[in-house]
Amino acid sequence: MIHICITEANRVAKMAGFIGKEIHAVDEKGRLMIPVRFRRKFGRPVEDGSAECVAGPVEELYIMKAPDRSIELYEPFVWSGIRKTISALSDFNPEERLLKTLMYESLEIVTLDRQGRIALSREFLDHAGISGDVVIIGADTKMTVWDPKQLSTVLQESSGRMASLAGRYF
Numbered sequence: 001m002i003h004i005c006i007t008e009a010n011r012v013a014k015m016a017g018f019i020g021k022e023i024h025a026v027d028e029k030g031r032l033m034i035p036v037r038f039r040r041k042f043g044r045p046v047e048d049g050s051a052e053c054v055a056g057p058v059e060e061l062y063i064m065k066a067p068d069r070s071i072e073l074y075e076p077f078v079w080s081g082i083r084k085t086i087s088a089l090s091d092f093n094p095e096e097r098l099l100k101t102l103m104y105e106s107l108e109i110v111t112l113d114r115q116g117r118i119a120l121s122r123e124f125l126d127h128a129g130i131s132g133d134v135v136i137i138g139a140d141t142k143m144t145v146w147d148p149k150q151l152s153t154v155l156q157e158s159s160g161r162m163a164s165l166a167g168r169y170f
Contacts, residue, residue, distance in 0.1 A: 017041045017138075017140070018038050018041055018138030018139060018140055018141070018142065018143050019138045019140065020035075020037065020137075020138045021135060021136070021137050021138070022035045022037075022135070022136050023133055023134070023135055023136075023148070024133070024134055024136060025132055025133050025134070026120060026125065026130055026131075026132065026133075026134055027117075029119065030119055030120045030121065030122065030125060031113075031117040031118065031119050031120070032117060032118055032119075032120055032134065032136075032145065033115065033116055033117050034061075034073075034112065034116050034117070034118060034136075034143075035136060036116065038136070038138060038143060039058075039112075039116050042058035042075060043058070043075070043077075058075050058076065058112065059111060059112055060076060060109050060110065060111050060112065061073045061074060061075065061076075061109070061110055061112065061118060062074040062075075062076065062078075062079040062107060062108075062109055063107070063108050063109075063110055063118070063120070063124065064103070064106050064107045064108075065106040065123075065124060065127045065128070066106075066144070068154065069127065069128055069129060069147075069150055070128055070144045070145060070146045070150070070151075071120070071124055071127070071128050071130075071144070071145040071146075072142050072143070072144055072145075073118075073142060073143040073144075073145065074141075074142050075141075078141050078142065086099075086100055086103055086104075108121065108124070128145065128146065128147055128150065129147040129149070129150050130145070130147045131147075133148055134146060134147065134148070135147075135148050135151050137151075
């Protein structure tokens, strides 16, 4: 297995890269093909001496029902960072405990099969309103999966907000 060593400082440059949009179909068994160009970006961190290294391939993805009715897909090492943040929340603070419950209630782990597909449960398909075609958007460190009509609605309702949002955050 080939190891590509990286440091924490250049992790984002080496590991980011789900960019683009593709249309795929969910088959009759609820399986979704992860686009090849996204699968080529998969990697996982492993310890190799004092440097952190990346080795592939990824066999599982964390999937989460997002509040906007999309489904988010995360590689295990990306979810590990999110998990650390969630774990730091207090079980004794009611709001933080609620957030933990809401996050983990919306989360599953799925296995990629040999063809690069994942099986989406009926619960996840219903959450996103998916019944056939989907739009998969590469969002750097995650992928989002949308019903095409739902995505179109969100984009139309938000079309005039790009400039003001960009001005606020950049």
